Amino acid sequence: EKLVALCSTTLYQKMRDVLTKSHGEEFAGMAIEIVAQSVDHLNAGGAEALTRRLVGAVVDACGDALKQLKGITATFRMTNKPTPTRHSHFVPNILAPARTFLESPSTTSLSKQTRRALARAVADGVCAKYSALASELLATVKKTEASLNKLKDRKAAAAKEGAGASASATTTKGGGDGDGDGGELDGDDAAAGAGSAQQGPTDAEKIVAQVTLDVREFGAQLAAMGVDPASRDAFKELWAVAAPEGATF
Incomplete structure (x- = not known):
């Protein structure tokens, strides 16, 4: 970005002045055209490829904290x-490498538009990685x-069947006239007893709740980094997963 700006504002004119004096105006024009094409190629292709590699490295660094998701x-x-x-302890650290990168002198010297584009690219990459892991x-x-x-379910069915058989045997021994107050559970009572331990949220529901809290906090961290999570498709996909x-x- 700086090289392109330098060429546009200073380098071309200096080249024209020097080459015009030494080789003539026609040669100077041809030389500048060749250099301009090279700079345009760097700006369009080389710089873009470099940016992708740089963003990828930052996203991978952010992914280190995401490994704790399995815990x-x-x-x-x-x-x-x-x-x-509340969110997991590792969530505020996910974007730490991104913040370091975006706040480094080499990045802050770039234009505001470029910094915003880099932040969004990093955010999208981390969201995609987070979404896959979640x-x-x-x-x-x-x-x-x-x-x-x-x-x-199998244990409950077995308990119900066993309780039913036991109740039948007790009734037979008692002559069949008892009212079943001998302490034995009938089939329905056994099933209820087997399921009584499963009251409140299940382990899976707790895990989903934790992942949801984490992604919500991650969205807040994105916002603090200058990226509106609600405007990014990658974050919307992550939210839909979590x-x-x-x-x-």
Whole structure:
């Protein structure tokens, strides 16, 4: 960006003056045209490729903190911890490399428009990485929850069947006239007992709640970095992955 500006304002004129004196005006014009084409190529292609590599490196650095996302499952899976009410400790650190990059002297010397474009590119890249990791995590959580529910259903059915058989045997021994007050559970009571432990939010619901809180805080961090999360498609996709249906940011 600085090179292009320098060429446009200073270099071309100096080249024209020097080359016109030494080789004539026609030669000077041809030389400037060749240099201008090279600068335009750098501005259109080379600079863009360099920017992509630079943004990619910053996004990868931000991804290091996102690796801690997997720890959410261990925090709530079969630990009886309450439903979370605040974001995870690692969330404010996700964009730390991006902030360092955007606040560095080499970046702050760029135009405001360029800095804004860089911030948005980094934000979109981190959102995409976050979305992929969150999607994988939640898919695994849902699959595990479904397997656990099937196991609980089988246990509840077995308990109901066993209680029914026990009640039948007790009735037979008692001559069939008892009112069933001998302390045995009937099938419905057994099923209710098997399901009584599953009151309140499930582990999966707690994990979803934590991921939602984290993404909400991540959106606030984006806003603090100068990127409006609600205006970025990449963040909208992340929110759609992380938040329960109907939840608004």
